[in-house]
Amino acid sequence: MPKQQSAGATDTVTDVRARILATASALFYREGTRAVGVDLIVARSGVAKTSLYRHFKTKDDLIEAFLLEEDQSFWQQWDMVAAAHVGAPDQELDAQLQWLGDRVARVGYRGCPQINIAAEYSDESHPARKVAVAHKAELRRRLTVLATAMNLAQPTRFALQLAIIIDGALSSGRALHAEGPAPFLQQTARTLATAARSAASAKT
Amino acid sequence: MPKQQSAGATDTVTDVRARILATASALFYREGTRAVGVDLIVARSGVAKTSLYRHFKTKDDLIEAFLLEEDQSFWQQWDMVAAAHVGAPDQELDAQLQWLGDRVARVGYRGCPQINIAAEYSDESHPARKVAVAHKAELRRRLTVLATAMNLAQPTRFALQLAIIIDGALSSGRALHAEGPAPFLQQTARTLATAARSAASAKT
DNA sequence: TATTCATGATACAGATCTGTAGCGTCGTCA
């Protein structure tokens, strides 16, 4: 099974699927999934509607694929940063907050796609919502690992505090721009970490 | 004067409008505004569709009224708490975070309605989005006032930190339940306030 | 008693949305 050129039809299939998903993802993120119809996705991606439904069973499946791809690229970025700071958790946290802050500051930033989905779909059994829930759980898990590596008195509490300020920054969006999201997040995290180091703040 | 029947036309008008808005608000919050059709609102509120469109020009107007009411009751609660702690900003902040945390912990909590609207409507000129933007600006304004009264070295920074952890808590929702949102928020706020008091953390 | 007016009930117009059917085209491979 060749994976690149001589495969012929297989490559075309992948191209079409990728183009649909890329177009849909951009529209879904910018406008919201309920605001974007499949006809628009079809028109913008330049494929036939038949092709869209050949690659994705339903629109919900396409939305799920969109969130899965977001989730995947998110952790890819995370892992890349983590690999650059092995054995230095304090510096890694700083670097993670750096790109997260930069992401918020980007033009066209419109909130965390995982959180946005929860606002659009109340049904907990929606496939896309499950992706979002898993994404946030994974974030808390990784933050706990990081906090533990930082050798704090209260790693769990600190991890939750990090999760809160991250979600807050992702939700606040533009309101943070003037302040510079990344340095603000880093400074706040350092303040909380300093407090979490001392046993004095260990009471609840 | 019975309040249901003989009160006259004016009261009936108010009743119908209030019933529509109350029904719509509950559905909008629980399901999302795009997921709820006017036919459902009409059926649940027991009024005629004609009446709905007599009191609200469009569905968007109804959504705007929903957010305006949310905004109003939010600040009503805030003012009530503020009035109970005049001259004691530290205690007031504690009390504000208390009811905010309690709100997050309520069953059926589904995020901040103002933030949720931003996820559903990307158009900044949407009337409901303007309400949401104004709401968050007002929150930051009040937090700045509060932080200033607390006599900190960096009131603006601290106010922004508060805004972030509040938005984070409102967005994280259920993830915070196990920890007890209110005490967690209060403890985090105290940690940040302590740091903001000292001149040492005044750099940046 | 006659009028007014908010409401209820029903039907419907017009737009939009998801998903499918049918058919033609073209490149790949046996």
Place this chain on the structure above:
DNA sequence: TGACGACGCTACAGATCTGTATCATGAATA
């Protein structure tokens, strides 16, 4: 060369949604 399979195109079915038109009802008021 002929079968195969992915794709494009058009049309459409069926559902749903917003908003309106039409008419009846019933209570308050002059």
